Amino acid sequence: MNLLLPDLGTLSDVRTFVGRARQVDENGAIRLVASGPVLAMYAAAVHGGGGPTVLALRVLTLAEPAEADATVPLASMADRFARIDRLMAGSRPTPKSIGKPLELPVPPTTATNAGWAGVVPPRSGWSLDGMVPCPVLRTAARAGIEEVAAGAPTGSGASAVARLRALVWGRPLLEGSPVPAGVAFAAQVFGFLGAGAPEPGSGWGDDVATLHSAGRWWRLSTPRGHVLARTNPLA
Structure with a gap:
C-alpha cells in the first residue's frame, strides 16, 4: 500500500515525526490512519507500567484520498525513508521536483508491541477546557525528564x-488537575512547543496550548500538533 504525499516537505514532516518517536522508543511503532485526504499519524510517548497512555498526533494532507489504518514498526518506516533516499540519490532538487507528489510505501509488517493502538481517541465531541502557557509545559517536561534520567x-x-x-508522567500536570504531566513530555519531545518565548511585556501571545476534553480523554493542542492522554492505562 502506498500513500501519495503532496511534496518533499510533507515527506520531511513524516520523517521528522518518526525520528522523534524513535528517540522516545527506538523499538516503538507508528499508527497511520488515512481517511479521505487526511493522514493522521499517532505515536506513543508514554504507555505501560500502570501509568497513563499519552499519544502524539500529527495531521497532514494527502495528495490524493486514501483509506488505510496500519500500525507498523518505526524501524520499518525508517527503512522506507532510506529506500526513498537511495532512489533520489544524485537527483538535484528543483522547485518543480520539490513540489511534486511522491509515494510513501507503507510497510506490510504489523507492529506487535503497540497495545496503545487498540483504542482510537475520539475525533469529535471535544470541549475547550482552557489554555496552558507553553513555558509551564516546557518546565514540567524538563523536570520530569531529569527525574527519569536520575532514577533510571x-x-x-x-x-x-x-x-x-x-x-513521573502520571502525576498531575498542575496541582489539582486530572491532566497527567505526560502531556508536557509528549509535546516537548515531539516538537509541538517550539523553542521560543514571547517578547517581554507582550503577554503569552501565541505561546500557549489549548486544553480540550472528551469523555476520558484529554487533548493538548498547538499549531504544531496534538497530544492525547487517558489517565487509566489502555494496555
Missing part, C-alpha cells in the same frame, strides 16, 4: 524504567 541509570531493567516513567 544505564542498565536499568525495562520494567523498572516503565514503572518509573508511569509514576
